[in-house]
Amino acid sequence: MSIYALKGRFQDLLRPGVRGLYRMGITANTVTVAAAVVSLAVAGAVYVWAPAQPLWYLALPGWMLLRMALNAVDGMLAREFGQQSRLGAYLNELCDLFADAALYLSLLSVPGVDATALWALAWLAAVCEYAGVLGLMVGATRRYDGPMGKSDRAFVIGVTGALLAPGWIGGSVVTGVAWAAAALCVLTAWRRVRNGLAEAG
Numbered sequence: 001m002s003i004y005a006l007k008g009r010f011q012d013l014l015r016p017g018v019r020g021l022y023r024m025g026i027t028a029n030t031v032t033v034a035a036a037v038v039s040l041a042v043a044g045a046v047y048v049w050a051p052a053q054p055l056w057y058l059a060l061p062g063w064m065l066l067r068m069a070l071n072a073v074d075g076m077l078a079r080e081f082g083q084q085s086r087l088g089a090y091l092n093e094l095c096d097l098f099a100d101a102a103l104y105l106s107l108l109s110v111p112g113v114d115a116t117a118l119w120a121l122a123w124l125a126a127v128c129e130y131a132g133v134l135g136l137m138v139g140a141t142r143r144y145d146g147p148m149g150k151s152d153r154a155f156v157i158g159v160t161g162a163l164l165a166p167g168w169i170g171g172s173v174v175t176g177v178a179w180a181a182a183a184l185c186v187l188t189a190w191r192r193v194r195n196g197l198a199e200a201g
Contacts (some may be wrong), residue, residue, distance in 0.1 A: 002010040003151040005199075011072050018076045028077035028084075033090045034068040039063070039099035050164070060103065060161025064154040071096070071150070084186045093133060096150065097126050107178070110164065112171025117178035124185035125153055132188040135196035137175060143192040148184035154183050 021031070030133055042063045050056035074092065078084045081089055101122040108115055129150065132143040163169045 002101045002153055003146075003149070004199035006028060010069075011076060014069060014072055016077065018073055018080070021073065022077060026077070028074040028081075029088050029091055031070055031074040031077065031176045032088070032095050035067055035074070035097035036099045040102050043099075043102035046106040046161075049110065050106075054167060055165050057161040057164040058069075060106070064103070064158035064161075067099070067153055068151055093129065095112065098131060100125055100150065104178075105155075107157075107160065107164075107174055109172045110174050112175075114171075114175040114178075117169065117175045121153075121178045121182040121185070122183045124189070125150075128185040128189045128192070131192040131196075132175045135192065136201070138196055140196040140199035143196050145191045145195055146188060147179055147191075148188045153181060153185075 042059050044057055046059055050059075063079055074088075078092075104122045104125065107113060107118055114132055125148075128148065132145075132149075135141055136144040143152075148156075156177060160169070160174060164174070
């Protein structure tokens with residue numbers, strides 16, 4: 001199971017807004033790059049200001065939700081309005097990798113957190129996405145299998161930020177969450193490889 005399974009319903013809610021963006025001349029690549037830039041800004045703000053002002057951790061759940069919407073929007077603009085391109089494929093994958101890593105690593109600012117756990121999560125998340133992309137190289141589709149895909153990780157980090165803001169959890173819990181998510185990334189990468197090979201026949 002993965003939150004990605006809800007993507008179709010999520011897209012239906014977004015479709016009227018996507019049509020509006022298209023009429024305004026907004027392109028898929030513009031949305032992709034803008035989402036990455038804002039992700040880096042949010043990550044930087046959380047890292048710098050949240051230790052002294054914990055309410056800044058609420059930027060994580062707020063932005064993660066909006067970013068999931070933007071990730072759906074850029075894909076819809078590309079597929080439904082003829083904006084697919086080779087450059088767009090590169091931007092979609094690379095911008096997400098950098099943005100994800102920055103947002104996860106913004107939690108390095110949490111007092112008492114184990115930095116190794118967060119770095120492991122950032123690295124294994126990248127491996128997980130690379131395993132999904134490799135499906136295309138063996139004749140399968142781009143794999144989005146769970147249980148710890150991009151949307152699932154966004155949910156985990158968002159909830160973590162929401163719990164950090166009022167001080168309900170601390171560094172030790174964040175460390176445990178990061179290790180658990182990292183372990184599930186390993187499982188997810190394995191499932192993407194296995195299912196990609198099975199799909200390719």
